[in-house]
Each structure stands twice: as C-alpha cells, then as structure tokens.
Amino acid sequence: MNDAQFASMVRTAYADNPSVPEKHPLRTVACPPLTRFPAGVTEGWTAEEQSHTQACAYCQKVTAMVWKEQPPPWGTMASYIADPELCPELRAFQIYVGSKGRRYYGLVRQFVEASSTRGLLGEALKAALEHTAGFFTPLPVPETALATATEDASSFELAKTFPDLGVSITLTNAPTGNLTVSLSADRRYGGRNVQVTVFGSGEPLQAGIRLNMGDSGAHGRHVFGPAAPLLNRLGLDCLVTASFVDD
Numbered sequence: 001m002n003d004a005q006f007a008s009m010v011r012t013a014y015a016d017n018p019s020v021p022e023k024h025p026l027r028t029v030a031c032p033p034l035t036r037f038p039a040g041v042t043e044g045w046t047a048e049e050q051s052h053t054q055a056c057a058y059c060q061k062v063t064a065m066v067w068k069e070q071p072p073p074w075g076t077m078a079s080y081i082a083d084p085e086l087c088p089e090l091r092a093f094q095i096y097v098g099s100k101g102r103r104y105y106g107l108v109r110q111f112v113e114a115s116s117t118r119g120l121l122g123e124a125l126k127a128a129l130e131h132t133a134g135f136f137t138p139l140p141v142p143e144t145a146l147a148t149a150t151e152d153a154s155s156f157e158l159a160k161t162f163p164d165l166g167v168s169i170t171l172t173n174a175p176t177g178n179l180t181v182s183l184s185a186d187r188r189y190g191g192r193n194v195q196v197t198v199f200g201s202g203e204p205l206q207a208g209i210r211l212n213m214g215d216s217g218a219h220g221r222h223v224f225g226p227a228a229p230l231l232n233r234l235g236l237d238c239l240v241t242a243s244f245v246d247d
C-alpha cells in the first residue's frame with residue numbers, strides 16, 4: 001500500500017465526516033510516513049520510531065486505524081488487558097477497543113479473566129502466554145450452521161500453525177456434523193495434556209486433550225458435539241486457544 005492508497009483508506013473511513021482535512025493537524029514532522037505504519041504496527045518499530053509513536057497523539061490514532069484493518073495479535077491484547085500500565089500504546093488501544101475492536105477485545109478479555117481465576121496474573125500470565133497458541137477466526141453464520149450435516153456448506157476446516165511452538169490447531173465441522181478440535185505437535189509434546197478453550201459469545205467450549213505419540217509427532221483431538229447448537233452459542237467469530245503450560 002502506498003501513501004496515496006493509505007490516505008484514501010483513511011478518508012473512506014472518515015467519509016461521514018467532511019471536515020477531516022487532507023493533512024491531519026496533529027501530524028508532526030517526526031511522524032513516520034503513513035506507508036510505514038502497517039509494517040511498523042504489525043512487525044514492530046525501530047527503537048527511535050517506537051519512542052515517538054507511543055508518545056504522539058497522531059501516531060496513536062493511525063496505529064488504532066491499522067488495528068481496525070488487522071487486529072493486534074491476541075497475545076498482545078491479553079498483556080495490554082492484564083496490565084494496561086505497561087501498555088506502550090495505551091491510547092491507540094483505547095481508541096481501538098472503543099470502536100471496531102470491541103468484539104475481539106471481549107474475546108481476549110474472557111481469556112484474561114479465565115486465566116486470572118486460575119491464578120495466572122501479571123508475570124505468570126505473560127509467561128503462560130509464551131506457551132499458549134491462539135487465533136481469532138470467523139465462524140459460519142448460524143443459518144449455515146443450522147443446515148443439515150450432509151450439506152457441504154455446513155462443513156468447514158479452520159487451521160492455524162504456530163511454528164515457534166511447533167503446534168497446529170484445527171477446528172472442524174466434520175461431515176458427521178460434529179464440531180471437533182484437532183492438535184498436531186512436535187514429538188516433545190508426546191504424552192502432554194493441553195487445555196483448549198474456544199471463546200465466543202456464550203459459555204466457552206473447553207477440552208483437556210492428551211497428545212499421543214504417532215509416526216509424525218504428537219496428536220490429539222476432542223469432539224465437542226453437534227456443531228449447530230455450539231456454533232449458535234459461539235456467535236460469528238471466536239478466539240481459539242491451546243495452552244501448553246506444564247502441568
């Protein structure tokens with residue numbers, strides 16, 4: 001995306017506010033170019049950029065705007081929610097959760113609250129996050145979920161791989177009509193128990209899964225049950241987490 005495209009996106013986002021000027025009055029000469037933001041926000045700033053952007057009202061607004069297109073990683077959100085004092089981009093986060101980010105914020109907040117009831121607070125939560133895989137994923141609309149199990153439209157497979165952890169998580173609505181979570185992991189996880197939680201609108205789905213050694217690594221799965229009522233309970237999107245914290 002170049003500067004002109006980004007500026008066009010910003011104007012589109014504020015299309016209902018004709019008073020938005022071409023050049024934002026809060027912008028300073030020290031602000032990184034707009035084209036730098038998507039990479040800076042998602043992959044990290046240089047130390048010099050970071051010290052400016054976290055203190056600059058304009059850069060915090062633009063950071064929030066980037067997050068509206070591409071939500072912050074759920075683990076980053078979790079550490080922000082758990083410890084707002086230490087959040088370097090608190091203003092951007094507040095702008096983000098006040099608008100389009102509210103839905104994702106609600107999912108991650110459930111994770112943080114569930115962790116705190118298990119005694120995972122502060123540093124313990126941060127340590128646990130390093131051993132927890134998770135991803136946001138949209139789910140089929142309930143009408144689709146209510147279709148009969150034999151229709152292709154009701155089947156789906158949502159998979160995510162975490163190379164750093166050596167783990168893959170797959171959420172499927174199998175042709176049998178059952179909502180299932182499957183885990184594939186490095187051999188080092190053989191024999192381990194993994195706690196999987198799916199956070200959505202209603203009560204989260206939870207499963208303790210034991211990983212058994214196979215030829216190609218450690219594998220485990222859990223069948224939550226008939227997909228249609230479970231998908232209705234979860235809503236339009238969810239946060240899937242798998243915790244590889246030592247027992």
Ligand SMILES: [Zn+2]
Nearest residue numbers: 031056058059
């Ligand atoms: Zn700035």
